[in-house]
Amino acid sequence: MVTTIEAEAIEIDPQTQVVNDDGSSFADFTDELNSFTTSVTGSISKYPFENGRRYHAFKSGTYPLPNDELEAERMNVVHHMLKKAIGDRLFVAPVPEPHRILDVGTGTGIWAIEMGDAHPQAEILGNDLSPIQPSWVPPNVRFEVDDFESDWAFSTPFDFIFLRTLYFSVADWPRLVKQAYNGVKPGGWVEFQELDLQYYSEDGSFKDSSAMAGWLKILLDSSRNAGRDPCPGPKVEGWVKEAGFRNVVHQKIKVPIGPWAKEKRQKDIGLFNLVQTLDGLEGFSMRLFTNVLGWRPEEVEVMCSKVRVELKSKSNHVMYDLHVVYAQKPE
Numbered sequence: 001m002v003t004t005i006e007a008e009a010i011e012i013d014p015q016t017q018v019v020n021d022d023g024s025s026f027a028d029f030t031d032e033l034n035s036f037t038t039s040v041t042g043s044i045s046k047y048p049f050e051n052g053r054r055y056h057a058f059k060s061g062t063y064p065l066p067n068d069e070l071e072a073e074r075m076n077v078v079h080h081m082l083k084k085a086i087g088d089r090l091f092v093a094p095v096p097e098p099h100r101i102l103d104v105g106t107g108t109g110i111w112a113i114e115m116g117d118a119h120p121q122a123e124i125l126g127n128d129l130s131p132i133q134p135s136w137v138p139p140n141v142r143f144e145v146d147d148f149e150s151d152w153a154f155s156t157p158f159d160f161i162f163l164r165t166l167y168f169s170v171a172d173w174p175r176l177v178k179q180a181y182n183g184v185k186p187g188g189w190v191e192f193q194e195l196d197l198q199y200y201s202e203d204g205s206f207k208d209s210s211a212m213a214g215w216l217k218i219l220l221d222s223s224r225n226a227g228r229d230p231c232p233g234p235k236v237e238g239w240v241k242e243a244g245f246r247n248v249v250h251q252k253i254k255v256p257i258g259p260w261a262k263e264k265r266q267k268d269i270g271l272f273n274l275v276q277t278l279d280g281l282e283g284f285s286m287r288l289f290t291n292v293l294g295w296r297p298e299e300v301e302v303m304c305s306k307v308r309v310e311l312k313s314k315s316n317h318v319m320y321d322l323h324v325v326y327a328q329k330p331e
């Protein structure tokens with residue numbers, strides 16, 4: 001016996017049944033196709049590969065972290081970790097109801113997309129060196145390939161500019177902060193969420209003699225040698241004040257690595273952080289250690305595996321600080 005189950009008819013979206021003024025009904029999906037097709041030229045996505053990792057092609061070599069799937073997953077874990085760390089929110093600044101929002105160095109675009117859903121009245125633009133953001137996004141979210149260290153050329157100022165985890169990325173922080181100042185409208189807000197990657201512990205379990213401490217020192221030194229501050233967090237407040245912002249608020253939040261804290265929220269944050277750190281170890285180190293320090297890839301891998309063991313140990317109660325700084329441009 002054959003049972004045939006008829007498929008249900010697919011209902012047509014009335015928006016697609018466009019009738020023109022003259023009664024004709026010609027309309028096509030050019031707009032939808034255009035937004036699906038990424039606006040970038042081929043060269044921007046001809047990504048170079050090094051030691052098994054994929055890197056950005058536009059302004060090649062300026063940013064040391066990969067832009068492949070593994071790194072995208074890591075960035076998304078960091079997104080959830082940071083949201084939790086600031087109280088299950090996307091941002092902290094008391095922005096009334098933003099209409100134009102810029103997400104500088106958007107990464108996978110996850111923050112911009114969630115903002116688009118949460119603020120349907122707002123337009124959100126995310127820019128990045130890598131066009132790795134998804135194509136299907138809320139209609140009010142747009143992504144552009146851009147170098148945020150070049151001169152900004154936005155025609156209309158923004159109500160809110162958001163900059164998160166741009167450590168390892170920025171050669172001239174005061175200039176970037178000044179561009180954010182010029183890019184926001186009077187009365188508008190900026191928010192920075194930056195890390196100070198310097199690990200520490202409050203019970204003496206983080207030892208200078210550990211593999212973790214050795215690796216971290218090399219990582220931070222090599223990024224500084226490459227001219228990119230890996231720990232901008234504590235300095236953001238100063239740059240923001242220098243740029244002319246007012247109503248500056250600076251919050252320092254401890255971020256554990258590993259689920260060793262007693263309190264549930266801290267434990268969850270720690271677990272997210274352990275996952276992203278284990279996933280990110282090799283990506284953080286590979287380009288900097290091989291290109292800046294001349295290590296062989298195998299040496300990087302050996303060091304990372306030693307650090308991995310320590311990171312997973314229950315007796316290490318390590319953390320670092322997240323610095324959230326928000327501020328307003330004077331009216």
Ligand SMILES: C[S@@+](CC[C@H](N)C(=O)[O-])C[C@H]1O[C@@H](n2cnc3c(N)ncnc32)[C@H](O)[C@@H]1O
Binds near residue numbers: 062063
């Ligand atoms: C650690 S990720 C953070 C991504 C995102 N802000 C977030 O918090 O999820 C840093 C991002 O900055 C981008 N980036 C680095 N230098 C850049 C530049 N000069 N112009 C534009 N994007 C840049 C990188 O491609 C990467 O996606």
